[in-house]
Amino acid sequence: MGTIRPVYFTDELKVGMTAFQSKTITETDIILFSAVSTDTNAIHLDEEYAKTTRFGTRIVQGFLTASLISSALANRLPGPGTIFLGQNMRFLAPVHPGDTVTATLTVLDVDYVKNKVRIETVCTVGDKRVVEGEALVLAPPRPKE
Template identity: 50%
Template sequence: MFDTPPNDNLPRGTICIEDLEVGMMRYLRKQVTDRDIELFAEVSTDHNPVHMDDDYAQDTIFEGRIAHGMLTAGLISAVIGEQLPGHGTVYMGQTLKFLAPVRPGDTVEAQVKVLTIDHAKRRVTLDCRCLVGDTVVLKGEALVLAPSRKFD
């Protein structure tokens, strides 16, 4: 559904609803580090040993530590809040399906694509996904209230 984007992250900022078009896409890439996992555990208070303890995680279905699913989902939030639509966007809802684990050291590409636009209500539906290489690890849809020049 997504075209392969170029290798660089796209610029940050705001795309007002008046300038949005169905099919627009933005993304970011981030390598998930041990520090990211530790910080997410601290902030969320989720210290599940599948994320924190190598020995424990080795005996799980994942056969090793994995990043928190919501840490990965947070990368989608970063694309929405910083790029598409960007600054001033308000989240109204998000669906998520976690399809594969993200491990420390993996580079995640979070992609967001405009599916529908309701100009009268300033609502935008976004197709969201995260990939590690060619593997889709997370997918879902977001509904957001997009910024508008009329309210500046």
């Protein structure tokens, strides 16, 4: 098997570049994420309990929603070989089972010497922002020939 080429090497990145990753969150996603993360909060898994909360129904784990940011960084921009250095985020609105979440990345700054890239990270459901923040990543440098 050959080497997987990143979508973008550091020297190809420019301020303003964008990428998107979308996924519809299924019941299976919620259950598997609960198992892997051990986040078994009843608000995610028990409809009867969730009806008694301020949301009135089950909501998706915040970090399951935000995991689309990691997916977009690893698969879209910069792509394979990207290393997460940091992330700040705010959770703005709940996501519900069956919602389609879109993670949008926008390059804010590129340090071509250190291969560091600052990226705005936003997750939406339709036109509604549900997560927003900023990531700092180490982008893959172009291999020396």
